[in-house]
Amino acid sequence: MDNALGTSPDDVQFRFRDDEVADHAAVTVDACCDQTNATAVRIEPGDDARVLLPFLDRLALVEINFPSFGDGRGYSSARILREAGFTGELRAVGDVGVDQLSHMRRCGFDAFAPDKPLNEEDAARAFAMWENVYQRAVDGRRTIPQIRHGDRA
Amino acid sequence: MYKYDSYDQEMVDARVEEFRDQARRRLEGSLSEDEFKPLRLMNGLYLQLHAYMLRVAIPYGTLNSEQMTALGDIADKYDRGYGHFTTRQNLQYNWIKLEDTADILADLAKVEMHAIQTSGNCIRNISSDHFAGAAHDELVDPRPYAELMRQWSSFHPEFTYLPRKFKICVIASEKDRAAMRLHDIGVQIVKNEAGELGARFYAGGGMGRTPMIAPMIRDFVPLDQLITYAEACLRVYNRYGRRDNKYKARIKILVHELGRDEYVRQVEEEFAHMLEQGVEPPREELERIKPFFADPAFEDGPKTLDRSDPDFALWVDRNTNRHKHDSYVSAVISLKPVGGIPGDATGDQMRLMARLAKQYSFDELRIMHTQNVVLPHVKISDLHALWTELEAAGLGSPNMDSIEDMIACPGLDYCALANARSIPLAQRISERFNASGKTEKLGELKLKISGCINACGHHHAGHIGILGVDKKGLENYQLSLGGSEAEDTSLAKITGPGFTEDGVIEAVDKVTDVYLAEREGEERFLDTYRRIGMAPFKEALYG
Known part of the structure; x- marks a missing residue:
């Protein structure tokens, strides 16, 4: 189905999952709450990710749109979904640049469909940028304070 | 003071290479x-009117001799031999070449410094009380808490693209020397009735074009929930702060539009949720940080000094602050020589201050938000020797908190945003008041000058504030009275129509005359203004 809203699997440049790429047309957050069969949804910056929490079980893909990389609301949306236990694909789409990749990963994104394809080498470097991190996020990494004090992960 | 471990160093080194x-x-x-x-911008590099400007972070305004020496060396090697200390306790270089910048950052990294998050819409360098760890009136040293927040806020994955910049200040005394309530978040370390330490939070303060004083949003956050609560404050702001208009994007607008109570409700809800996420660093981390800020080995010594040299006595009275150990004081090195550029220091002066810190102040220096430098722990018996060296280097101006100790932004001489020049005005005012001897008569009088509405020169918080505006292509200056950045925080009010450069200097003279004629007892300018109100000042200016 031709749908202007969602990205297609072909648009996904980086993916950190082993399951099949979800190939569903994403619907808006409002539509998702009304349609009991929707399995893919797209969150825009102004949407409240928390309204999706009752439907997480049936969602295979959540796309979070970044119309402009400087609008960082999508980072909170992503983290909120992961904090609520969402395990499906979380795809960053739109104005996603090399320099946003590492933070997006930390906030729970595991697929990336940038408007402009990124240089693979630059992206690989960006994903590997931080050997260690200060804050607890939703990527399960042990933080520097935890390592300093021998905490478990 | 805090020392990087291999993890801290690795973060900074990685950023230099990037x-x-x-x-x-x-x-x-x-x-x-x-x-x-x-x-x-994420690395503190701005393009200004004439060149790149690099802003170096000085976390909570604390640095050691080696770091200050490195700052002086960078000024000589890559800039024009000087740097500018800012109202955020940072240092700016004004004449930087892009091709040198990575080398400068590498030089900084060698002494555990960087320019990370000194610009951009992220959590900026955390500021604090410049007398932290030295002041007689503090509850505890606020810097361990500031350092905990520094690490948490560095490269925060969720809060790097906030609606707007975000400034946090941490203090731990009732006396506010850091303009705490004019920050996006102000934290005051307090003790509750049970005698436990905790953090009192204020949110939504700021200057700029819409100045606001932060309301208190939580009386007491237990210390083992400090980061979690801050995270909740930031998440609500990141999600709901306005992004449609850059001038309404600071958290103060969100808190104002939602109302303090509704913002608090949302933060509390997020806080309850975050507590379950386990984002707080292990409690041991704070305990690890604290010993870095332990008292140096203070020694008992003379508690009085020879005041026979009147110039020295004046400097002691003006430029020293009472220390928690009675054989010591904190000494303020004025970067406001008469006719000088407020906050500027040459490479030689930086190296000299570094050496003096090593010799007289346990290797420590502080940057004040008023653009001066502090040697926090100086033996009373060393004061004369210290002052003698400062005098010889042009750093002995006895003018702390006087009208000569004004804050001024770089203004139209450097800044791409400015509407008017600040520096020449500051120079002329200090020359005039010094020459007439009026400075001394006026006592504490905080004058603050901004070259545009962004208010980097804190004019809203000046006992006397001056704002430079553009009026049909000409520089024009608005005068305001009655602001304070201290614990009695207030916002200054505009007197009326603006003035030319000459006119505003006359106007400052006139309002100080009103004060001298009206003051009662030990009143400061601010106290008199608060008692008698704007009318007599207006009358003198426009009557």
């Missing part, structure tokens, strides 16, 4: 200026 690569791509042309701009 920036070196970005600068290379820009110089080769594979990155456009538009693409490069957000990257350089």
Whole structure:
């Protein structure tokens, strides 16, 4: 189905999952709450990710749109979904640049469909940028304070 | 003071290499200026009127001799031999070449310094009381808490693209020397009735074009929930702060539009949720940090001094602050020589201050938000020797908190945003009041000058504030009275129509005459203004 809203699997440049790429047309957050069969949804910056929490079980893909990389609301949306236990694909789409990749990963994104394809080498470097991190996020990494004090992960 | 471990160092080193690569791509042309701009801003590199400006972070305003020496060396090697200390306790270099920037960052990294998050819409360098760890009136040293927040806020994955910049201040005394309530978040370390330490939070303060005083949003956050609560405050702001208009994007507008109570409700809800997420660093981390800020080995010594030299006595009275150990004081090195540029120091002066800190102050210096430098722990018996050296280097001006100790932003001489010049005005006012001897008569009088509505010169918080505006292509200056950045925080009110450069200097003279004629007892200018109100001042100015 031709749908202007969602990205297609072909648009996904980086993916950190082993399951099949979800190939569903994403619907808006409002539509998702009304349609009991929707399995893919797209969150825009102004949407409240928390309204999706009752439907997480049936969602295979959540796309979070970044119309402009400087609008960082999508980072909170992503983290909120992961904090609520969402395990499906979380795809960053739109104005996603090399320099946003590492933070997006930390906030729970595991697929990336940038408007402009990124240089693979630059992206690989960006994903590997931080050997260690200060804050607890939703990527399960042990933080520097935890390592300093021998905490478990 | 805090010392990096291998993890802290690795973070800073990684950032230098990343920036070196970005600068290379820009110089080769594979990155456009538009693409490069957000990257350089994350590293404190601005493009100003005449050149690149690099802003170096000085966390909570504390640095050691080695770091101050490095700052002086960088000024000589890469700039024009000087740097400018800012109202955020940072240092700015004004004449930087893009091709040198990565090397400068590498030089900084060698002494555990950086320019990370000194610009951009992220959590900026955390500021604090410049007398922290030395002041007689503090509850505890606020810097361990500031350092905990520094680490938490560095490269925060969720809060790097906030609606707007975000400034946090941490203090731990009732006396506010850091303009705490004029920050996006102000934290005051307090004790509750059970005698436990905790954090009192204020949110939504700021200056700029819409100045606001932060309301208190939580009386007491237990210390083992400090980071979690801050995270909740930031998440609500990141999600709901306005992004449609850059001038309404600071958290103060969100708190104002939602109302303090509704903002608090949302934060509390998020806080309850975050507590379950386990984002707080292990409690041991704070305990690890604290010993870095332990008292140096103070020794008992003379508690009085020879005041026979009146110049020295004046400097002691003006420029020293009572220390928690009675054989010591904190000594303020004025960067406001008469007719000088407020906050500027040469490379030689920086190296001299570094040496004096090593010799007289346990290797420590502080930067004040009023653009001066502090040697926090000086033996009373060393004061004369210290003052003698400062005098010889042009650093002995006895003018702390006087009208000569004004804050001034770089203004139209440097800044791409400015509407008017600040520096020449500051120079002329200090020359005039010094020459007439009026400075001394006026006592504490905080004058603050901003060259545009962004208020980097804190004019809203000045006992006397001056704001430079553009009036049909001409520089024009608005005068305001009655502001304070201290614990009695207030916002200054505009007197009326603006003035020319000459006119505003006359106007400052007139309002100080009103004060001298009206003051009662030990009243400061601010106290008199608060008692008698604006009318007599207006009458003198426009009557």
